[in-house]
Amino acid sequence: MKIEILNTGTELLLGNTLNTHGGWFGRQLFAMGLRVARQATVPDGEAIHEAFGEMVDRADVLLITGGLGPTSDDLTREIVAETLGIELHQDEQALRNLESFFALRDKPMAPANLRQAMVPIGADVLPNPNGTAPGLYLPPRINGRSNCAVFLLPGPPRELYPMFHSEVAPRLRALAGVSDVAEAAELKFTGIGESDFHHGIDAQLADIPGLEYGYCARIGEVDLRLIGSPEAIAAGRDLALNSFGGHLISDDGSSLEATVVRLLREKAAKLATAESCTGGLIANRVTNVPGASEVFTHGWVTYANEAKASQLGVPMEILESHGAVSEEVARTMAEGSLRESGADYAIAVTGIAGPTGGTEEKPVGTAWLGLAEKGGGTLAVKVFHPRARKDFKQAVSQSALELLRRRLVGMG
């Protein structure tokens, strides 16, 4: 089954918005045992015409994103209908969904939104609970011309992702037939790199009959995906855990922060954070997890030295003699936030994000992490992540959460 993806949107080609759809679709389809044969991006408007015409003649399934909004450059619906020679009509269900979307938000519906209730005759309307643009599904042979199944989907991820899972995936499974669908597992690791897998177990993974596998390296994280029969997946998982089990974050796709929240919850323990260079990112990641309020109570972003001293009781002498980026400051930040919050665990970070502020002794990318535990000692660790500012923050937050995770599972 040849699947192609057409992403529409001038902003994707101008580089204003990173096109994450291609990779996202790839991962979802891979987990279903399907592959993307080709992906293309075109600007809004008439360029869609040409690309759509080529792709619909070549592919078995075409997933199109974007251009379903109410404004004049949102033309996907019309271009697809015109190319396939199908009339649009106003769909009553789509209209009612639109009206209830606006009613729920107590906003008037603009006349332009009425275009979003126009549907090619014979198409399924795919409800969009998170936005105004319904998706559309045009089955194969909807008209004389095309054997291709065409999905028109909204561009914004918060609308696209739920719609894919509830509306697109079941139809793809039906189109593909059961035989195309494989089992899949995703194991997340941290503290090791993709090359550790290459050198360590890649050749052995390749020898497992019927197993397909792939790596995805992120900042401070490597994901291993396994696809195949239940036996093949179990063999791959055993191999990976025997070699790298101590670095496993989760075997169900859970993020590091979700894993930390779960572990804290299991211990009925509370966490506090004290951040300098990560600027609130650790607290932000923890509070992205639903239910975080059960385990996370206090966070400090002590960006200035004065804040470290007044809020966390870091002695000014230490700040002056050792500098803000030092083992002593990481320790006293962690201990101060543990004391002030009454939490069971506290993690602290202080480092040099750059682009300026580095020295020969403490170059940009240096950070000290502190971990304090109620009734326990305080651990301090130095890390070095010489990366661009936002990537540095992500890498340091990952190191700090991993330090806590290892403590929570009795490894550090």
Place this chain on the structure above:
Amino acid sequence: MKIEILNTGTELLLGNTLNTHGGWFGRQLFAMGLRVARQATVPDGEAIHEAFGEMVDRADVLLITGGLGPTSDDLTREIVAETLGIELHQDEQALRNLESFFALRDKPMAPANLRQAMVPIGADVLPNPNGTAPGLYLPPRINGRSNCAVFLLPGPPRELYPMFHSEVAPRLRALAGVSDVAEAAELKFTGIGESDFHHGIDAQLADIPGLEYGYCARIGEVDLRLIGSPEAIAAGRDLALNSFGGHLISDDGSSLEATVVRLLREKAAKLATAESCTGGLIANRVTNVPGASEVFTHGWVTYANEAKASQLGVPMEILESHGAVSEEVARTMAEGSLRESGADYAIAVTGIAGPTGGTEEKPVGTAWLGLAEKGGGTLAVKVFHPRARKDFKQAVSQSALELLRRRLVGMG
């Protein structure tokens, strides 16, 4: 000048590696006044054949990434030469570059690397100081077949980016000539939606001769892109600012947080944040801006009521009688963080992120924002963003930063 991009690599379509090339090329070309007409991604191997054949017949310039390495699935060089009917020969300069790359690193050169010194006759070798794969440039009319200028470039960003700037950009400028270069502007707005533009000024923008424009809606933000002659862009900008100038974040593509940091810097003013439901996201966004330490000193993530009371002095009676999500708590959080930090401005947020915790009176999505100013009054505003947890946090952080921005420019 029609520019297309072909990214090759199975890992891009499996989603293992995020394809950032499309957006990156877009930004580089946009800055040169050029645009990408179409981008495509295909797996390694034979799929390149079909896509290359189509694109080289259609485009004036084709930029290809990937598949120049030494392994068996790196076939771009051979497929391009074969399709265009050009012989490959061993290039002496390319060979010497390869040899010196390995000599510099004190490593032996593998026989497989010799393939990387094979060059289509008539092509320019583009030196790659950061890797083994030299780039290649095939000028238009290199053979009878194609009027398209073809660049073969390495996939890894650390090899691609320097090569683009030193070797590709100058050739593109020469190919484009001055006449192709258009001006462009990006205006960011907040507090209004894409549909406000549609009803307000879309028809008038369409009437400006020689102006191309487009919108990009994000959470709590709409970007307006203008492309055309300087006169057309000025007319579009005037129109947008006359209607929505009060909602303008920036006219140079700067983010809301970067704008707030700049405005604070211009006033030599300090900011503190006190966050409950956003969980550190506001501080995280502010500290993503280089130089944030000049204006941002203290942040609190007072997730538990007890933290709001002990750290920011919010009276427990208020928390109990009004609830944590209330005007009074937003006010006292803002005032407490202003007092504790000694900053000039403090923003506070408290709300219900969900998925649980909502009531009929205060449903999930409700948040109160507080803004305190040294020597000024305290403002409190209620917002309602009924969205999934992370989107809610983003929307509330946007509302809070916008409240501060308006105060800093004297509008609120």
